[in-house]
Amino acid sequence: MNEYKNLYVISYDIPKDRTRNRVSKVLEGFGQRVQYSLFECRLNNTQLQMLKVKLMKLINNNEDSIIIYRLTPEAQRFVEYIGLKKHFDEDIFYV
Amino acid sequence: MNEYKNLYVISYDIPKDRTRNRVSKVLEGFGQRVQYSLFECRLNNTQLQMLKVKLMKLINNNEDSIIIYRLTPEAQRFVEYIGLKKHFDEDIFYV
Numbered sequence: 001m002n003e004y005k006n007l008y009v010i011s012y013d014i015p016k017d018r019t020r021n022r023v024s025k026v027l028e029g030f031g032q033r034v035q036y037s038l039f040e041c042r043l044n045n046t047q048l049q050m051l052k053v054k055l056m057k058l059i060n061n062n063e064d065s066i067i068i069y070r071l072t073p074e075a076q077r078f079v080e081y082i083g084l085k086k087h088f089d090e091d092i093f094y095v
Numbered sequence: 096m097n098e099y100k101n102l103y104v105i106s107y108d109i110p111k112d113r114t115r116n117r118v119s120k121v122l123e124g125f126g127q128r129v130q131y132s133l134f135e136c137r138l139n140n141t142q143l144q145m146l147k148v149k150l151m152k153l154i155n156n157n158e159d160s161i162i163i164y165r166l167t168p169e170a171q172r173f174v175e176y177i178g179l180k181k182h183f184d185e186d187i188f189y190v
Contacts, residue, residue, distance in 0.1 A: 013130040034162065037131075059177065067174065068177070083154045
């Protein structure tokens with residue numbers, strides 16, 4: 001049975017370059033980078049749990065912050081962009 | 096009549112310090128910073144339009160990116176935090 005997929009917005013605040021790169025690398029495997037530290041990921045529950053386990057293993061709970069928002073279908077109809085709509089496909093984003 | 100207020104998640108990617116500081120200053124007047132470049136703002140439609148006008152005046156459309164997500168009541172019931180839940184009340188965040 002094909003589990004329903006929700007759209008998640010995942011934002012992170014990670015001071016250390018090494019951790020931040022590793023987190024963004026993991027997220028690139030689960031979704032699309034839409035801003036420097038913001039990803040949109042379409043995931044079923046199994047994928048969401050897998051992603052969370054991977055992220056928890058990578059980060060330092062005392063200094064790193066990740067927030068996961070779930071966009072319901074209704075919320076997805078309202079996303080507004082001001083200024084540049086960034087595309088990250090071409091350049092792999094290592095900082 | 097008291098207009099209904101939605102919860103908005105506003106994230107920005109702004110390379111220039113000066114612009115970024117001015118945007119965050121404006122956002123601090125409309126809501127709560129929850130991550131370095133992420134705010135949660137509870138706004139009615141009038142306030143949302145006012146905020147957007149202010150932001151549009153500040154940013155450079157060729158290099159700055161702002162995304163506004165609306166969290167429906169259902170979406171608000173699902174917000175997950177991994178690691179540190181940052182509080183920005185105390186230290187005023189000028190970068």
